[in-house]
Every structure is written in C-alpha cells, then in structure tokens.
Amino acid sequence: MTDSTALGAAGRLLHSRRHTTGPNHRPAATPLELPQAPVPDIGTPSPQPLPDNGFGATAPAGPTAVETTADVDSRAGAQGAPADVKAGPAAQTLAAAVGTGAGVTESASRRSADPLPDNGIAGLCEVVRPGMLTTVQDWPGRVGLWHVGVPPSGPMDDLSFRLGNRALGNAEGAAGLECTLGGPALRFDRATRVCVTGAPVPVTVNGLPVPQWRTVEIPAGGVLDVGSVRGPGMRCYVLFAGGLAVPEYLGSASTFTLGKFGGGTGRALAAGDELAIGAPGEGAAGVPSDDQPVFTRRWELAVTEGPHGAPEFFTRNDFDTILGTDYEVHFNSDRTGVRLIGPKPQWARTDGGEAGMHPSNIHDTAYTVGALDFTGDTPILLGPDGPSLGGFVCPVTVVAAERWKLGQLTPGDRVRFVPVRAERAASLRALGPERRAGWPIVLSAGGDGDDGVLARAETPDGTAVTYRRAGNDGVLVEYGDMTLDLELRARVQALHEQLLRQADPDITELTPGIRSLQIRTDPDRLPTGRLLDLLAETQALLPGTDELVVPSRTVHLPLSWDDPATREAITRYMHGVRADAPWCPWNIEFIRRANGLASVQDVYDTVFDAEYLVLGLGDVYLGAPVATPTDPRHRLVTTKYNPARTWTPENAVGIGGAYLCIYGMEGPGGYQFVGRTTQVWNHRSSGTGEDPWLLRYFDRIRWYPVSAAELLDLRADFAAGKCDLRTTDGEFRLADYRRFLTDNADSITNFRTRQSEAFRTELDSWRAAGELADRDA
Incomplete structure (x- = not known):
C-alpha cells in the first residue's frame, strides 16, 4: 500500500495530499522564469457580488422582519467561523x-x-x-x-x-x-x-x-x-x-x-x-x-446504470431517452449540482407512495457525487457540495474518473450520457493518458445491461435484500419493499454497525438511509464483486431484529409554528419559481388537505403530539435529521416541491412524504413547511472534541411551541453557546415496538385508510388540473 493510494479504515480516506512522494511524483525540472518587470498598478477593488444562480445559491436577504443567519450571528456576538479557525x-x-x-x-x-x-x-x-x-x-x-x-x-x-x-x-x-x-x-x-x-x-x-x-x-x-x-x-x-x-x-x-x-x-x-x-x-x-484534459462545448460523460433504473422507476423508453439525448446545461448550476434541460420522463409509477405524490419520490437514500438526480422532472448532476441524503431517484451515475467534467460544464453546453461497464471504467488514480481525459468522446461497447441491480437475496426470515450499483465505486443495499417500516431501518442499523466493527480499510463511506445503506469503496482495491461477497458474509453475522436494542435519547426542541421566515420562503418561490403550485400559498393548508384533516389546528395538534424518530442525518446538509413519528397515526404524508425551492431558511422544519426534516443551513429544498427551530449544527464545537452535529440516529424529537420572537432569542443563545436543550436517555427496542403496532393495529388501519382516500383525492385534483400530465420540457 503506497502513500498516495492508502485508504483509512471504515470511512476515513487518507490521501497523498499529506505526502510529497508517490507513484505519480515526477523529478524536478526547470520552471519558466520571467524577467523582472515593473509591478502593474491593478488596484484593490472591492469583491465582486455573486449572482443569484438558483440551485444551491443563497438568495438575497428578505425583508428585515425575517431574520437571516447573518442576523442571528450579529445578535449572538458573531458565530462566524469555527472556534479553532481565526476568521x-x-x-x-x-x-x-x-x-x-x-x-x-x-x-x-x-x-x-x-x-x-x-x-x-x-x-x-x-x-x-x-x-x-x-x-x-x-x-x-x-x-x-x-x-x-x-x-x-x-x-x-x-x-x-x-x-x-x-x-x-x-x-x-x-x-x-x-x-x-x-x-x-x-x-x-x-x-x-x-x-x-x-x-x-x-x-x-x-x-x-x-x-x-x-x-x-x-x-x-x-x-x-x-x-x-x-x-x-x-x-x-x-x-x-x-x-x-x-x-x-x-x-x-x-x-x-x-x-x-x-x-x-x-x-x-x-x-x-x-x-x-x-x-x-x-x-x-x-x-x-x-x-x-480536453475542453469542449459538447461533453460525453461515462456513466454506470443505477441505482434506480427501468422498469422499476423509469420506463424503458425513459431510459433510452436519457442515454440518447443531448441535454443542455442550465444557467442555474453551481458546485451543489449542474441542472440540465431535457425531456420529461414518462415514469413507470404514478406516484411515490408513502414517499410522496410525485413518481420521482423515494424513501430517503444516500446520494453519490456525479449521480443524475431527478428532483421531480428536473435532472441535476450532483456536485461535490451537493446533499448527501435525499428522496429522489437517480437512474445513472457518472464514473469517478469522469466527474472532473462536471466542474467544466458551462451554461449552454451539451451533455450526452454514455453507458460503460463499471469494471472497465478508468481509475480515479490515473492522471496520464490512461485517464482518457484527452479524448473528446467516450469509447464504449455498452453498459452492464443490468438496470443497476447487482443482485437480489433474502435474509433468513425472508426479507428481500436488493444490491444496487451506485457508480463504479459504490453499492446501495436496500431492505424490503418500498414502504416506511422501522423494522427495515433497524436492519440497516445492524448492518451499519457490523461494518463499522469490521473496519475494512477499503470501505471509505457508510451512509444509512431509511431502508438502505450506501457503501462507498476504493474500486481499485475492493471491486464490486468482492464487496458483494463481503456483504453476504456480513449479513450472516447480523442478529435477529427482535434482539436489536439501540440507544435512543428524547430531545426536546422548540418550534415556531408557521414561522415568518418560512412564509417569506414561500413568497419567494411564488415570485421566482412557480405561483400556481398546489402547495401555494400556504404549505400547512396543503398538508391538511392531503391528509384529510378537518382543520389546520388538526395539523398543529398532530405535529406537537408526535414523537419523531431520527432515521437519517444530512437531509439536507450538516446534521439535518430526517425523522418520522413512531406512531403511524401521527405520520402526515405530503409531496415535495416540484421544482424545488431555490432558498430555504436555516433550520426550517418541513414534511415531505411521511418524513420530517430540519434544514441544517440555507439552501434549496422541497419539504412542505410547518415552522422553524434552533440550530442542529454547532460551529463552535470544532477543536473541543465534541461532534458539531446535535442529533444521533434513533434520537426521538419532541416539539414544544414557542413564538417567532422567542425562537430568535433561543437561536441567538444557541449561536453564542449558551442554549442548553433538554434531553433524556433511553432505548429503542424493536420487540417492544412490534407489540405496540399489534396492540393498536385496528386504529392504525383506520387512520391509514382515511389518509389514503384523501391522498387519492388530492392526486385526482392534480390530474384534473394537468399537474401530472405530460408536457414539453
């Protein structure tokens, strides 16, 4: 194992940037020397303002009545950079x-x-x-x-x-x-x-x-x-x-x-x-x-199939269209992702079920840099500053050695996806001609032809396991059917913890989703075939889910219901993106309608009565939790914005599918707003030995109501390191949870029946209004 190729254990990559020698090091040569010349006077102009470029960009500040992150920092006496970095x-x-x-x-x-x-x-x-x-x-x-x-x-x-x-x-x-x-x-x-x-x-x-x-x-x-x-x-x-x-x-x-x-x-x-x-x-x-490398106006990107292909999520015609279309790069592109303009998919499903009303919706899953992510009908190539977890399908993924091209895609450029076999993709380590960066085209005889599904298996108790390709350097392990089932998340947790204990040095990332675990590897050292063998061996070591007991704190957080900052975000969306969306002008009323509740007060009561179990972190960014009520009767179901918002206030609280999310920072988003809370990421913790993220997997969030003014004070205190949240230690036992579901089965079934009827009624109104009809992209 050489210095420049070493990978750390269980999710920590060590790379040659910490070394000065390695297989790619070249001997010294004489640099280009310039004659002395007078230093030109080019002045010291002020920094140029950045354009509001949509996806991932921070939108202009709203009215002074709506506090921004900067306002909080000012009131707190400067939050700014982490404590161990002077800024x-x-x-x-x-x-x-x-x-x-x-x-x-x-x-x-x-x-x-x-x-x-x-x-x-x-x-x-x-x-x-x-x-x-x-x-x-x-x-x-x-x-x-x-x-x-x-x-x-x-x-x-x-x-x-x-x-x-x-x-x-x-x-x-x-x-x-x-x-x-x-x-x-x-x-x-x-x-x-x-x-x-x-x-x-x-x-x-x-x-x-x-x-x-x-x-x-x-x-x-x-x-x-x-x-x-x-x-x-x-x-x-x-x-x-x-x-x-x-x-x-x-x-x-x-x-x-x-x-x-x-x-x-x-x-x-x-x-x-x-x-x-x-x-x-x-x-x-x-x-x-x-x-x-060669730079051009028409790019070909080598991609592997998966993780979400045809015919489960896309039609065969959709997949042929994705691979046969020259997409155009949209001007709303940046380091978070490159938006593309192209045909709208026909979709193999009518909706996302419990995950949302749009067929692009799935239960939250880890993303891959370079994945083609369909956020609704909009394709986006995810960049190195993009989100790690989300609820949209990705039919193809750019191979690791080709992702450099994402950094050079310019608005107006044309992009064609070329399928390749994962095992024949160029190595990310290569920097010379073997990287093939000097070729304007991708030479390929075709992809793997497996729709991104590497294998299917079953656990000893008959639960289905699907292994999906996530680029040439990753595998997505999915359990069970496309349903929200905490037992499936418990299985994910068991696999996650076992792989952490095994600490394989060639596994670089482990990211749990709702019913899945994404495993990223160094494909030069741990090819996909060997990884699948390793996962099969690991599955055999896992305990029965009835035996699983997970530490589970109860964390009490404040919630400013229908906060002014979230209202401002809706207003911006209506003015700048879409005014006729079914969830406008008030997300909470849309949630009421989609769930068949009698009044907005019922939405309020349901949210504050619920106990939200944290199933994932990083949706969207910086420790932001994706959570769902432990009691199915508290699970409000809705869809996500389509197109997504270009701006969401920091720590807004929203519902998408059957999930609740706290946004860790300002940025794009799609969950329907219910309010706003305190920070979930502590910029002051770096250097103290404490993790900067507030929440952990299987924490249980309980809300208590505060006014918008009270929340501003709490946020200022948190930013200054003076806010103590009330937490209670506990455990989540799957066996106890199963008994709870059995004891309340009739009531849960009645709730779901009423909710499904309201959901279908809302979908029918969408179809009548042309919301789900085919339209030109």
Missing part, C-alpha cells in the same frame, strides 16, 4: 490562523524582506482582486462525513487541480485555489512558483503573458493576474509550490461556502486577504500535453 476582517491573514503570530495587516508587497517564522510557511500572497468566486480547496476534500451531511467539497475538476500540483512537486491534494468564471490577482512577498491549470484563461505575471499548464517563477513583489475564463470550460485552478498553508476543519482545508467553513474563513476570497504558502518541493516544468 477576522478581510486584511487578517490566513497565516495567523495556523500560528504565525499576530495577525498580518500590512500589504505583502510592503513586507517582502521581513523574515517569516520557522513553522513551514515559506511566503505570503495578498489578494489584490478576488475574482468572481475563488475558494481554497484541497483533494479529495472532506471525506468520511457523508453520513452526517457534510459534503466532500474539494476541486470540482479534480484532474486539472491534481495535475497542477504534480507539476509543482506537491502532493496531488495540496491546497490551492479554484476560480469560477475568472481568476484573482495575487501579489507575492517572496519568489514563488505557481501553475495555472483548468479552463483556458489569460495569465500574466507583472503584465507579461505566461502559459497555462507550465510552472512559472514569480519574483518577489510580483503580481500574478488570472483573467476571465474564455471558454470552453468553467473553472481554472491556481496551484502553489508547497501548497497553501490553510488550517483544516473536519480533516480538510476545502471551503464549503454554504456551510461557512473551510479555507480558513469559510467563504470565497475577498480583496485584502492574505494566503500563507508552504515550503516548496521540487517540481517538473509543466503538464505534458498528452496528460491535459
């Missing part, structure tokens, strides 16, 4: 966050002769112009936390990023800059070597043009200016000899702007920031042309 004003250096002493406030150009502390930092660079959206990233990013809703982040085009690092003699994953649509201007206090890779972009040093894909020597006091991306392509990368010396958060320096962490400040670069650069190694002169 001050723009002029505060990131070097200070890693222990270089007092914060640096002077310009790097004025201190080029000052000695630096002997702590591995070789120099500083000042951000003169930040560019449109420039962030610190490392590779492979924040791996091992998918199960609690923390995305990997990292460079969206990992190939260009890693090639640039290799040219400089760095570890492939050393921290550098990702630049969207255009790059920054940087002034260096000491001579530094850099390499600019990715999409074509003009690059100058002290006003003189320099090439991309070559290492370039910048003199002390020199200015590197990376201009606007000319296309094709969307992102370029700036790598530094020695890498950026940026403090890690949860194991990575990568910036996750939606979560407000990573990169030292939790945000994109701003004018006046200063970046610390590590001690350089020896590097090659550049990236050979045969290794460089």
Whole structure:
C-alpha cells in the first residue's frame, strides 16, 4: 500500500495530499522564469457580488422582519467561523490562523524582506482582486462525513487541480485555489512558483503573458493576474509550490461556502486577504500535453446504470431517452449540482407512495457525487457540495474518473450520457493518458445491461435484500419493499454497525438511509464483486431484529409554528419559481388537505403530539435529521416541491412524504413547511472534541411551541453557546415496538385508510388540473 493510494479504515480516506512522494511524483525540472518587470498598478477593488444562480445559491436577504443567519450571528456576538479557525476582517491573514503570530495587516508587497517564522510557511500572497468566486480547496476534500451531511467539497475538476500540483512537486491534494468564471490577482512577498491549470484563461505575471499548464517563477513583489475564463470550460485552478498553508476543519482545508467553513474563513476570497504558502518541493516544468484534459462545448460523460433504473422507476423508453439525448446545461448550476434541460420522463409509477405524490419520490437514500438526480422532472448532476441524503431517484451515475467534467460544464453546453461497464471504467488514480481525459468522446461497447441491480437475496426470515450499483465505486443495499417500516431501518442499523466493527480499510463511506445503506469503496482495491461477497458474509453475522436494542435519547426542541421566515420562503418561490403550485400559498393548508384533516389546528395538534424518530442525518446538509413519528397515526404524508425551492431558511422544519426534516443551513429544498427551530449544527464545537452535529440516529424529537420572537432569542443563545436543550436517555427496542403496532393495529388501519382516500383525492385534483400530465420540457 503506497502513500498516495492508502485508504483509512471504515470511512476515513487518507490521501497523498499529506505526502510529497508517490507513484505519480515526477523529478524536478526547470520552471519558466520571467524577467523582472515593473509591478502593474491593478488596484484593490472591492469583491465582486455573486449572482443569484438558483440551485444551491443563497438568495438575497428578505425583508428585515425575517431574520437571516447573518442576523442571528450579529445578535449572538458573531458565530462566524469555527472556534479553532481565526476568521477576522478581510486584511487578517490566513497565516495567523495556523500560528504565525499576530495577525498580518500590512500589504505583502510592503513586507517582502521581513523574515517569516520557522513553522513551514515559506511566503505570503495578498489578494489584490478576488475574482468572481475563488475558494481554497484541497483533494479529495472532506471525506468520511457523508453520513452526517457534510459534503466532500474539494476541486470540482479534480484532474486539472491534481495535475497542477504534480507539476509543482506537491502532493496531488495540496491546497490551492479554484476560480469560477475568472481568476484573482495575487501579489507575492517572496519568489514563488505557481501553475495555472483548468479552463483556458489569460495569465500574466507583472503584465507579461505566461502559459497555462507550465510552472512559472514569480519574483518577489510580483503580481500574478488570472483573467476571465474564455471558454470552453468553467473553472481554472491556481496551484502553489508547497501548497497553501490553510488550517483544516473536519480533516480538510476545502471551503464549503454554504456551510461557512473551510479555507480558513469559510467563504470565497475577498480583496485584502492574505494566503500563507508552504515550503516548496521540487517540481517538473509543466503538464505534458498528452496528460491535459480536453475542453469542449459538447461533453460525453461515462456513466454506470443505477441505482434506480427501468422498469422499476423509469420506463424503458425513459431510459433510452436519457442515454440518447443531448441535454443542455442550465444557467442555474453551481458546485451543489449542474441542472440540465431535457425531456420529461414518462415514469413507470404514478406516484411515490408513502414517499410522496410525485413518481420521482423515494424513501430517503444516500446520494453519490456525479449521480443524475431527478428532483421531480428536473435532472441535476450532483456536485461535490451537493446533499448527501435525499428522496429522489437517480437512474445513472457518472464514473469517478469522469466527474472532473462536471466542474467544466458551462451554461449552454451539451451533455450526452454514455453507458460503460463499471469494471472497465478508468481509475480515479490515473492522471496520464490512461485517464482518457484527452479524448473528446467516450469509447464504449455498452453498459452492464443490468438496470443497476447487482443482485437480489433474502435474509433468513425472508426479507428481500436488493444490491444496487451506485457508480463504479459504490453499492446501495436496500431492505424490503418500498414502504416506511422501522423494522427495515433497524436492519440497516445492524448492518451499519457490523461494518463499522469490521473496519475494512477499503470501505471509505457508510451512509444509512431509511431502508438502505450506501457503501462507498476504493474500486481499485475492493471491486464490486468482492464487496458483494463481503456483504453476504456480513449479513450472516447480523442478529435477529427482535434482539436489536439501540440507544435512543428524547430531545426536546422548540418550534415556531408557521414561522415568518418560512412564509417569506414561500413568497419567494411564488415570485421566482412557480405561483400556481398546489402547495401555494400556504404549505400547512396543503398538508391538511392531503391528509384529510378537518382543520389546520388538526395539523398543529398532530405535529406537537408526535414523537419523531431520527432515521437519517444530512437531509439536507450538516446534521439535518430526517425523522418520522413512531406512531403511524401521527405520520402526515405530503409531496415535495416540484421544482424545488431555490432558498430555504436555516433550520426550517418541513414534511415531505411521511418524513420530517430540519434544514441544517440555507439552501434549496422541497419539504412542505410547518415552522422553524434552533440550530442542529454547532460551529463552535470544532477543536473541543465534541461532534458539531446535535442529533444521533434513533434520537426521538419532541416539539414544544414557542413564538417567532422567542425562537430568535433561543437561536441567538444557541449561536453564542449558551442554549442548553433538554434531553433524556433511553432505548429503542424493536420487540417492544412490534407489540405496540399489534396492540393498536385496528386504529392504525383506520387512520391509514382515511389518509389514503384523501391522498387519492388530492392526486385526482392534480390530474384534473394537468399537474401530472405530460408536457414539453
């Protein structure tokens, strides 16, 4: 096992970004040296505002009556970055966050002769112009936390990023800059070597043009200016000899702007920031042309079938259409996902059953970066800042070695999905011609032809087990039928815990869903066939579900019913996305109607009477729970927004299918609102030894009512670390739960019958209004 290919045990990936040698390391060569030239005066303009680009973007602030996350931070005395990362004003250096002493406030150009502390930092660079959206990233990013809703982040085009690092003699994953649509201007206090890779972009040093894909020597006091991306392509990368010396958060320096962490400040670069650069190694002169990727306006993406194929979820015609269509990239695309424009599926089902009214709805399942996710009728390629858990089907998944292309897809580009056999997909480790990145097309004789279903089996008591392909580097294990059954979730928990105990070093992620467990692997070391054998052996070790006892706390949380922030989100949706949706203008009335309740008060009573069992974390992001009432008579059923919202207030509480979710942060969403609560992610816990996520699997949430004003005070206290929530320890015993269901079987059946009739009535009204009718995309 070599340094650059080692994988950590049971969900923690160790990669060569922490090392300086490995199989892809190349011997030193002479970099491109430039003559001294006068430093151009390019000024220090203010950071450019970011556009509201829809999916995943933070929408503009609402009226002052609606508190935003920033309002809470202000009242709390600044929540900001995690406690172990200093995040001050723009002029505060990131070097200070890693222990270089007092914060640096002077310009790097004025201190080029000052000695630096002997702590591995070789120099500083000042951000003169930040560019449109420039962030610190490392590779492979924040791996091992998918199960609690923390995305990997990292460079969206990992190939260009890693090639640039290799040219400089760095570890492939050393921290550098990702630049969207255009790059920054940087002034260096000491001579530094850099390499600019990715999409074509003009690059100058002290006003003189320099090439991309070559290492370039910048003199002390020199200015590197990376201009606007000319296309094709969307992102370029700036790598530094020695890498950026940026403090890690949860194991990575990568910036996750939606979560407000990573990169030292939790945000994109701003004018006046200063970046610390590590001690350089020896590097090659550049990236050979045969290794460089090809950028185009029409992309072919190699995909594997699954996890959700035909004929279970899509018709055969749907699947042929997905593979035979040139989709167009929508302008509402970013690091969370790339929206596509294309034909609407016909669908193999009329609805999602208990999971929701739309046929795209399923019980919440772990997603894969690169999966083609149908959120309603809208296809989205999930990106490295995308959600880890959700309730929509994914018919195909881009193979790991091809996901770099997602970072270069530009609005208006065309995308064609080409099926390949999973075992023949290129290796993610490959960086040379074997990566096939220099080919404008995908050569393939066809896919696996199995609809993404790898195998079917049964447990000793006859429960069905389905093994689905989730890319060439993952398997999704599903139990039972497509129903909400806590016994199935208990089986998932038993498998999850057994695999954690076995601690196989080639398993990199374990993410439970409602009735499924996603297992991500290093396919070069643990191929899918061997993984299936391992899972069959593990299944035989599992206890009977009647014997399962799980720790289960009761957590009491405040709920501001029909909170003003959620009303504002509905208003934005009606104005900016869709005004005629059946759930508008009031989600709670829609919930009442869909469940056959007599009044909105009945909805209120049901929510506050219920005890919500946490079945998953990370829906959507940062420890956000997906939960369902333990008593089936409290399970309100509804559908999700279609199309999804582009903005949801932090910690909004909603219902989708039969599930309740607390949104961990601002962002997109689809659950029907009932109110808002306190934070479920503690930014202050990092460095204390405590997990930043509040809830655990099988916790039971009980709500107590508070006013909107009271909630604001509680949120401010929580942000300041002063809010103590009431919790009670306990256990969840499946045998006891089975007895409860038996004792109340008649009442539960009557409730479900009435609810199903109301659900069908609502669906009939949708069909009459053309809501489910075919329409042109």
